[in-house]
Amino acid sequence: MRMPAGAFAERGADLELVGIQKRFPGFTAIENLDLTIPAGSFFALLGPSGCGKTTTLRLVAGLEEPTAGRILIGGADVTGQKPHQRPVNTVFQSYALFPHMSIIENVAFGLRRRRIPDPSGKAHEALRLVELDHLAQRKPQQLSGGQQQRVALARAIVNRPALLLLDEPLGALDLKLRRQMQLELKSIQEEVGLTFLHVTHDQEEAMTMADTVAVMNKGRIEQLGAPEQLYELPKTAFVANFLGQSNLFTGQVAGTTSEAISVDINGQPIIVALPRAHRHTGDVTIGVRPEKVSLHLDKPVTDAARNLVGPGRVIDVSFSGVSTQYLVAVPGVGTMVVFAQNMAFGPVAQEGTEVWLSWNIEHGFGLEDDPADVNAEAPKFPADTDTRSIAAQKRDALISELEEG
Ligand SMILES: Nc1ncnc2c1ncn2[C@@H]1O[C@H](COP(=O)(O)OP(=O)(O)OP(=O)(O)O)[C@@H](O)[C@H]1O
Ligand SMILES: [Mg+2]
Numbered sequence: 229m230r231m232p233a234g235a236f237a238e239r240g241a242d243l244e245l246v247g248i249q250k251r252f253p254g255f256t257a258i259e260n261l262d263l264t265i266p267a268g269s270f271f272a273l274l275g276p277s278g279c280g281k282t283t284t285l286r287l288v289a290g291l292e293e294p295t296a297g298r299i300l301i302g303g304a305d306v307t308g309q310k311p312h313q314r315p316v317n318t319v320f321q322s323y324a325l326f327p328h329m330s331i332i333e334n335v336a337f338g339l340r341r342r343r344i345p346d347p348s349g350k351a352h353e354a355l356r357l358v359e360l361d362h363l364a365q366r367k368p369q370q371l372s373g374g375q376q377q378r379v380a381l382a383r384a385i386v387n388r389p390a391l392l393l394l395d396e397p398l399g400a401l402d403l404k405l406r407r408q409m410q411l412e413l414k415s416i417q418e419e420v421g422l423t424f425l426h427v428t429h430d431q432e433e434a435m436t437m438a439d440t441v442a443v444m445n446k447g448r449i450e451q452l453g454a455p456e457q458l459y460e461l462p463k464t465a466f467v468a469n470f471l472g473q474s475n476l477f478t479g480q481v482a483g484t485t486s487e488a489i490s491v492d493i494n495g496q497p498i499i500v501a502l503p504r505a506h507r508h509t510g511d512v513t514i515g516v517r518p519e520k521v522s523l524h525l526d527k528p529v530t531d532a533a534r535n536l537v538g539p540g541r542v543i544d545v546s547f548s549g550v551s552t553q554y555l556v557a558v559p560g561v562g563t564m565v566v567f568a569q570n571m572a573f574g575p576v577a578q579e580g581t582e583v584w585l586s587w588n589i590e591h592g593f594g595l596e597d598d599p600a601d602v603n604a605e606a607p608k609f610p611a612d613t614d615t616r617s618i619a620a621q622k623r624d625a626l627i628s629e630l631e632e633g
Pocket of ligand 1: 252253255256257275276277278280281283284308429614
């Protein structure tokens with residue numbers, strides 16, 4: 229069924245990217261991107277700096293032309309359309325409100341220009357949605373950063389675009405306000421039923437807000453799925469390390485049953501449930517999340533349902549309130565990270581303590597990556613710079629640019 233894009237404007241539209249490639253002179257930002265975002269969904273594009281997130285949004289908005297491929301919105305091919313012809317609105321990180329206009333005039337501006345009836349009634353409605361109608365007569369500089377952000381959002385949704393693109397829209401806010409705005413954005417999206425495509429560096433933000441998260445790396449989607457699915461069953465080392473932390477091991481498959489594979493890690497067998505292992509033969513990389521691992525002060529009795537490694541030695545203990553992180557050096561296996569909830573006062577093991585580690589074989593996972601590639605790329609990826617510091621850097625850069633000019 230093909231319908232004009234405008235017909236979807238009330239409930240959001242499907243977005244399809246088909247075989248998209250984007251080459252800049254001397255640099256391929258997007259290799260080959262295929263993506264379908266169902267109507268009415270909250271979709272997050274998550275990835276490190278420079279992986280191609282903004283480029284993807286700019287392509288969808290029509291601010292950039294793809295080198296190859298097509299873009300469809302609500303079934304209609306918009307690849308050749310100008311930005312203003314597309315049923316799309318974008319909220320950029322810099323809110324760009326008109327400083328001389330009141331809040332209500334800012335929100336109604338686009339409606340007036342397009343001669344849409346009752347601009348001020350519609351603008352008030354949008355402001356009520358972001359709970360700012362009581363400040364409608366103020367000027368932007370009389371609002372806080374978070375309030376200005378919400379005005380920018382009201383201005384974007386007042387047009388009822390089928391698709392709303394959000395590029396790090398919460399980057400300039402402090403952590404608490406950011407968390408609060410995440411919940412508000414989510415409820416606004418549910419209320420208005422638009423399709424949201426949200427770009428972020430912040431894995432927690434992506435996981436709490438989105439129905440579907442696509443993890444992007446070097447211009448490609450590494451894995452796409454519901455947040456829990458990505459977290460519990462990462463397919464690649466990149467996803468396993470970008471979305472939270474992982475303990476990864478590489479070894480050869482030594483045995484396979486109908487239920488599990490056994491991987492030989494320097495003579496130590498580690499079992500992974502078969503449906504959770506992407507590769508079943510040869511060299512494989514397997515892993516387990518730190519919170520799935522239990523720490524034992526005495527060697528536990530053998531349990532066929534659990535992997536057991538050790539004894540190892542605690543080499544670092546760091547307390548973080550709700551949990552304690554232990555680094556445990558296990559001979560032959562490597563250094564493992566364990567998160568233990570603080571059920572009692574203080575850590576259960578000190579630096580130097582001898583411990584055993586165990587986890588349910590149903591909690592491990594086996595990656596799709598060829599271990600040769602994983603190790604070539606170095607399995608430990610540096611922690612991504614957090615959104616706030618990037619926003620701060622951008623602001624500093626802007627300020628120095630303005631000062632120079
Ligand atoms: N006009 C351009 N010419 C050449 N290269 C570009 C251009 N625009 C972007 N790039 C490159 O394309 C890559 C992707 O850029 P993009 O802005 O999409 O990254 P991003 O994922 O949004 O990163 P960030 O999280 O830092 O905003 C980067 O390596 C960037 O240097
Ligand atoms: Mg960007």
